[in-house]
Amino acid sequence: MNKLILSVAALALSAGLASAQTVRMGTEGAYPPYNFINDAGEVDGFERELGDELCARAELTCEWVTNDWDSIIPNLVSGNYDTIIAGMSITDERDEVIDFTQNYTPPAASAYVGLSADADVTGIVAAQAATIQAAHVAETGATLLEFPTPDETIAAVRNGEADAVLADKDFLVPIVNESNGELAFVGEDVPLGGGIGMGVRESDGELKGKFDAAIQSMKDDGTLNAMIKKWFGDEALVF
Amino acid sequence: MFSYCTDPGTLEGLTWLSCYLTTGKHQSIYWAVGTVLLLLAITAPTALLFGFGGASAARSRFAPLSWFGKIYISVVRGVPDIAFFLFFVIALDQAFEWVRHKVKCPDWDQEVWQGNDFVVCAEAKLPLGNAAQWVHETYGFFLAVLTFAIVFGAFAANVLYGAMQAVPRAQIETAEAYGMSNRQAFWRILVPQMWVYALPGLSNLWMVLIKATPLLFLLGVEDIVYWARELGGSKTAQFTDYPHPDWRMWYFAALLIFYLGFTRVSEIVLDKIMRRLTKGQATMAGEAQRKAAA
Numbered sequence: 001m002n003k004l005i006l007s008v009a010a011l012a013l014s015a016g017l018a019s020a021q022t023v024r025m026g027t028e029g030a031y032p033p034y035n036f037i038n039d040a041g042e043v044d045g046f047e048r049e050l051g052d053e054l055c056a057r058a059e060l061t062c063e064w065v066t067n068d069w070d071s072i073i074p075n076l077v078s079g080n081y082d083t084i085i086a087g088m089s090i091t092d093e094r095d096e097v098i099d100f101t102q103n104y105t106p107p108a109a110s111a112y113v114g115l116s117a118d119a120d121v122t123g124i125v126a127a128q129a130a131t132i133q134a135a136h137v138a139e140t141g142a143t144l145l146e147f148p149t150p151d152e153t154i155a156a157v158r159n160g161e162a163d164a165v166l167a168d169k170d171f172l173v174p175i176v177n178e179s180n181g182e183l184a185f186v187g188e189d190v191p192l193g194g195g196i197g198m199g200v201r202e203s204d205g206e207l208k209g210k211f212d213a214a215i216q217s218m219k220d221d222g223t224l225n226a227m228i229k230k231w232f233g234d235e236a237l238v239f
Numbered sequence: 240m241f242s243y244c245t246d247p248g249t250l251e252g253l254t255w256l257s258c259y260l261t262t263g264k265h266q267s268i269y270w271a272v273g274t275v276l277l278l279l280a281i282t283a284p285t286a287l288l289f290g291f292g293g294a295s296a297a298r299s300r301f302a303p304l305s306w307f308g309k310i311y312i313s314v315v316r317g318v319p320d321i322a323f324f325l326f327f328v329i330a331l332d333q334a335f336e337w338v339r340h341k342v343k344c345p346d347w348d349q350e351v352w353q354g355n356d357f358v359v360c361a362e363a364k365l366p367l368g369n370a371a372q373w374v375h376e377t378y379g380f381f382l383a384v385l386t387f388a389i390v391f392g393a394f395a396a397n398v399l400y401g402a403m404q405a406v407p408r409a410q411i412e413t414a415e416a417y418g419m420s421n422r423q424a425f426w427r428i429l430v431p432q433m434w435v436y437a438l439p440g441l442s443n444l445w446m447v448l449i450k451a452t453p454l455l456f457l458l459g460v461e462d463i464v465y466w467a468r469e470l471g472g473s474k475t476a477q478f479t480d481y482p483h484p485d486w487r488m489w490y491f492a493a494l495l496i497f498y499l500g501f502t503r504v505s506e507i508v509l510d511k512i513m514r515r516l517t518k519g520q521a522t523m524a525g526e527a528q529r530k531a532a533a
Contacts, residue, residue, distance in 0.1 A: 021361060022369040030469060032478045037469060039479055040263035063372055068456050071325060077355045078329045079336070079364065097355050151472035155485050174475045178482070203353040 022061045023207065024081035025051050029066040030149050031171060033231045034087035034196075037066070046231035047085045050104060053223070054198075057214040070130060070148060073097060076199060082207060083200050087168065089132045089193030099202045101211045103195030104218075105228060106237045110136070112186040113172050114157060114164040119186045126153040126162035132193045133166040157183065166190070170232045247480045259481045268466035272497070275452045275462055278380065282387045283445060289392025294399035308396070315393035324457045328386050332365065339363040376460070383458045391448055398440035402433040407521060435516045435525075442509045446502055467494050 027035045029043055038044035043064040055062035065081045076084050076098060090100045110133050112121045122142045127134040129146040137144045145162050147153045154175060156162040164186055165172075176183045198215075200208045218224040225238040243250070244258035259265070296308030315323070337351060340363035347360050361367070366374045406429050414424040453464040471487030517524045 024375075030472075032475070036478055037264055037267075039481065041267045042263070044478070061369075065372070065375070066461070071457055074325070074329060078333060078357050079359070080332070149468065149472070151468075154473065155487070158485065174477045175473075178475045178477075201356045201358070203356040203358050 022063050023055065023083065024063050024065050025055075026065050026067050026072060026076060026081035026084050027086040028069050028072065030069075030151060031087050033170065033174065034168075035085070046227065047087065049231075050218075050224075050227060051085050053218065053227075054211055054214040057217055058210040060210065068148070069128065073199070077201055079201070082204065083198050083211070085198045087171075087196055088199055090195055090197045091132055091193055093135075094199070097202075098199045099204070099208055100197035100199055101208055102215055103197045104215050104224060105196045106239055107191060107193060107195045108237055109169045109189035110166055110192045111169040111172055111189045112164045112166050113154075113176055113183050114186045115160075115183065117184045117186055119184075120163045121166075121186055123163040124161070126156040126165040127167065128153055131167075133168075136190065136192055137166055154183075170236065173233065255481075262481065264470060267461065268463060268470060271461055271463045271466050274380070274460065275455075278384060278387070278452065278455070278460075279449060282384050282391070282448065285384060285388040286391035286395055286444075286448070287441070289388050290395025290399050293392060293396025294403060297396065297400050298403060312393050312396045312400070315390055316397065320390060320451070320454060321457070323390055324386060324454050327389075328382055328458055331386070332382060333357050336363050336365050339365065379458055379460050383455055383460050386458070387448070387451070391444055394444050395441060398444065399433065399437050401440070402437035403429060405436040406432045410521070432520065435513070435520050435522060438509070438513050438516060442505075445505060445509070449501060449505070450498065463494060463497070467491055 027043055027047060029035055029037045031045075033046050035043060035045040035047045043066065048064070051062060051064075067075055067081070069086070072084055072086060072088075073094070075081065084098070088094070088100075090103055094100070112119070112125070114121070122140065124145055125137045125140075125142045126145045126147060127137050128150050129148055134144060134146055145153075145156060147156065150167060150171060153162070153165045153167060157165045169189060172185070176185060198211055200211070215224070218227075219239050228236050228238050241258060241261065243254060244261075247255060247258050250258060293308050293311050296304050297312060299305045299308065318327075336357075336359045340347065340351065340359035343362045344360035349358065351357065351359060366378050410428055410432060411424055414428040419427065452462050455462040456465045467490035468487060471485070471490035473485040474482050476482040513524075514528075517528055519525060519529075
C-alpha cells in the first residue's frame with residue numbers, strides 16, 4: 001500500500017514536472033527577416049513571432065536561445081535545446097540526423113545576387129556554410145566560397161571577393177531593395193529544398209506532434225499566411 | 240536609453256551616435272567585455288593549477304601517474320583547439336548528464352543513445368530544462384572555463400615540466416645534503432626556483448589565451464568578437480531603427496585597440512613579475528641584478 005501511494009505520488013510529481021518543462025527554441029539570430037537580434041538585443045523576426053504563436057497554441061512555455069549555425073544540429077541532438085527554428089530548409093541529408101515538423105513556409109526560391117544583373121554565376125559564388133545553397137553551388141561547378149554567417153556572404157559580393165551570392169530570396173529582397181542599385185538579382189530564381197520546418201530530435205516524437213498540430217491549425221485558419229505576408233511582403237509565396 | 244532617442248530617424252551626428260551606442264544590443268557587447276575579462280580571470284589560475292598538476296604527475300616516480308601526466312600533456316596538445324571545443328565540450332556535458340541520469344533515474348527503461356540523439360530523463364538535465372536562461376548561460380560559461388583550463392593546462396604543464404627540469408641539479412643536491420626529503424626539496428627548493436624559467440613560456444600562453452576567446456561562441460557564450468561581427472554587419476532599415484552599411488571594420492578596429500591595450504598592460508605586469516622572480520636567482524638576469532645593486 002505504502003509503495004502504491006509512493007508511486008502514485010511519484011507519478012503525479014513527474015507529470016507535474018513534465019508540464020512545467022520549458023521548451024528551448026534554438027535559432028541563429030543573424031538571418032533577417034527570419035530571425036535576427038533587434039535593437040533591444042532580443043531575438044526578433046518572422047520565426048520569433050511564429051514560434052511564440054506556436055508555443056501559445058501548443059500550450060508550451062518557450063525560451064529563446066541563440067547558437068552558432070555551424071554547431072546548431074550537434075547541440076540539438078545533444079539536448080542543449082529542444083528545437084531548431086532558424087530558417088532551416090528540410091532536406092534529406094538533415095532528415096537523417098534530426099526530424100522536421102511539417103514546413104511552415106512553402107518551398108521558397110533561392111536567388112543569385114551580384115553587383116550587376118549580368119554577373120557570372122559560374123565564377124566565384126558565395127554562400128553560407130552548411131546550407132542547401134552551398135550544396136547547390138558546389139553542384140553547379142562554380143567555385144564555392146563559404147562563410148559562417150549570411151551577412152559575410154553579402155559583404156563578399158560588395159567587396160568583389162565573390163562574383164555573386166546564392167541565398168534564400170526572402171533574405172536577399174530587403175538587402176537588394178536598400179542597396180541603391182549597387183546590388184541586383186542575377187538570372188532566374190532557383191527552387192531549392194522542401195520548405196522550412198522546425199528541427200526536433202528524432203526521439204522527441206511528442207514535441208514534434210504538438211508543433212505539427214499547431215502549425216496545421218495556423219495553416220487552416222490563415223494566420224500563417226498573414227504572418228508570411230507581414231514579414232516577407234505581398235509577393236511572398238503562401239500556402 | 241536617453242529621452243531623445245525615441246525617433247532615431249530624425250537624429251544626426253553625435254546625438255544619433257549616443258543613441259546608437261546605447262541600444263539594448265550594444266549593451267550586450269559591453270556585457271561581453273566583462274564576460275571575457277571574467278573568463279580570463281578565472282581560467283588563468285585554473286589552467287595554471289591544471290598545468291602544475293600535469294607537470295608534477297609527469298615527473299612522478301610512480302609510473303602510472305607519470306604516464307597519466309604525459310598522456311594528458313601530449314594528447315591535449317596534439318588535438319586542434321577547434322575540434323576540442325566542438326566535440327569535447329558536448330562529450331563532457333553528456334558525461335555529466337549521463338552520471339546524473341544513472342543516479343537520479345535508475346528505473347529509466349529507454350536507451351540513452353537513440354540513434355544520433357542523446358536522451359536522459361528530465362531530472363538529469365544540466366541545467367534543468369526549466370531553469371532560467373541565466374542559469375544556462377552560467378553553466379555554459381563554467382563549461383567554457385573548464386575546457387579552456389584543460390587545453391591551456393596541458394600547454395602550461397609542458398612549460399612547467401621544462402622549468403622544473405631547468406632548475407640546476409646542484410640546488411637539489413644541496414637540499415639533499417641538508418637532509419631534506421624529496422617532498423621538502425620539491426616544495427622548498429624546486430618550486431620557488433622554477434617560476435623564473437617558466438614565466439616566459441607562461442606569458443606566451445597568457446597572450447594566446449587572451450586572443451582565444453572567440454572560441455567561446457562555439458560553446459554558446461556570446462563574446463565580443465561575435466557581437467562585433469553581429470553589430471557591425473550591414474543593417475537594412477526594415478529591421479532596425481539604426482540602419483547602416485557594413486561597419487565591421489570600425490568594430491574590429493575597436494577590438495584591435497582593446498586587445499592591443501590589454502596585451503600591452505599584460506606585458507608591463509609580466510615584466511614586473513619577472514623582475515621580482517629574478518631576485519636572488521642563479522640566472523644571468525639574477526646575477527646582473529646583484530651587480531647593479533652592489
